[in-house]
Amino acid sequence: MQAKYKRYTIGFYNLENLFDTHNDPQVLDDDFTPRGRKxxxxxxxxxxxxxxxxxxxxxxxxxxxxxxxxxxxxxxxNIRVLKDLLHTGGLRNQDLGYVHFESPDERGIDTALLYHKKFFKIKQTEVLPLLIYEEDGERDYTRDILYVKGHLNGEPIHVFVNHWPSRREGDEETAPKRLEAAKTLKRKLEELGQTEANPNLVIMGDFNAGPHADSVNALMEYPALYNPMKKLLMPHRGSANYKGEWSLFDQIIISHSFFDHVPGTHSFAHADIFDERFLTEWKGRAKGSPFRTYRGRKYLGGYSDHFPVYISLKWNP
Structure with a gap:
């Protein structure tokens, strides 16, 4: 397919509990109902x-x-919230599709991939289950990793969407779970490397760990990977802010193949946090932080407690 534009944006966005208002008895969504706590x-x-x-x-x-x-x-x-989102505002005028699978996460929150149908063609989709167990042997049901293979302007690309296990029970206590997520993803990358020379990889997500964390470093041991987000985390900037401290759990990691300037391919051009002023709190102690939907039980009416992150790729004619 002939590329129309010289630059293409690939992004990731944690939407902060995008639930519909209906109670699903199979998951813990009671708070997000008209009569729930929220x-x-x-x-x-x-x-x-x-x-x-x-x-x-x-x-x-x-x-x-x-x-x-x-x-x-x-x-x-679920699928309903994705459909509702794509029929809202300016998105309804875009030719966007989605990939989504229900995950076993006990809260009922999943990952998904939106794609522009004009530029990206789906070839394969699957989920990589995270088989994580507590000390008592009980499985910790969390989000799967979403894998999508497709062609971006005719160039093959492998996309992985992640939401690694939460730190809610403590960083050290939950770190082994994120390390297992890294190992699960790394095994898939090794499998791809056996069947395809120099594959184009885009690994995105909320890793619940920063660029220098052990789990992310374990993933980066796969030699084909480069993390352009490492340079973006600063004391006064990140993708989320908790009690005044910035973090960059939201990251997009790519393969070194995107540094090959070969005609008919894409190459890496830019990485950034999308933290425009309209996405931030404008006043108070949280000024500059993501304008979130809730702070605890208090409704604020904002966007999300995370900023989106993105990279841009340049088309090489």
């Missing part, structure tokens, strides 16, 4: 969809790259 009404749901659609439509656009051709998502409840 008082999650249709009006609030529609407002969040509108805000997220606005944000997604502008990711990377401060550089003039246009709407993302690929966008990984975390914390989506």
């Amino acid at each position: 008082n999650w009404t249709e009006k609030r749901y529609a407002r969040k969809l509108k805000k997220l659609a606005k944000a997604i439509g502008q990711i990377g656009d401060d550089k003039g790259f246009g709407i993302p051709v690929l966008l990984g998502l975390a914390e989506v409840e």
Whole structure:
């Protein structure tokens, strides 16, 4: 396929609990119902969809790259919320598709991939289950890793969307779970390396760990990978802020193949955090932090507790 634009945006966005308002007895979504602790009404749901659609439509656009051709998502409840999102605001005018599988996560939150149908063609989709167990032998049901193989402007590319296990029970206590996620993904990369020479890899997600964490470093032991996000984390900048401390759990990792400037391929051009002012809190102690939907039980009406992150790829004619 002939590429129309010189630059293409690939992004990732943790949407902070994008639940519909219906109670699903199979998952722990009771808080996000009209009578639940969050008082999650249709009006609030529609407002969040509108805000997220606005944000997604502008990711990377401060550089003039246009709407993302690929966008990984975390914390989506089901297919319904994806369909509702794609029919909201400016997104309804875009030719966007999605890939989503229900995961065994006990909260009912999944990963997904949005893609621009004009530029990306799906060839294969699958999930990589995370088989993680507690000390008592009980399985910890968490998000699967979403794997999508496709062609971006005719060039083969392998995309992995991650949402690694939470740190809610403590960083050290949960670190082995994220390390197992890294090992699971690494095994898949090794499998691909046996069947395809120098594959194009895009690994994105909320890793619940920063660029220098042991789990991310374990993944980076796979020699083909490069993490352009390492340079973005600063004392006063990141993708999320907890109690005044910035983190960069949201990352996009790519293969070194994107540094080969070969005609008819894409090469890496830029990486950034999309932290435009409209996505931030404008005043108070949280000024500059992501304008989130809730702080605890208090409804704020914002976008998400995470900023999107993105990379841009340049088309080599």
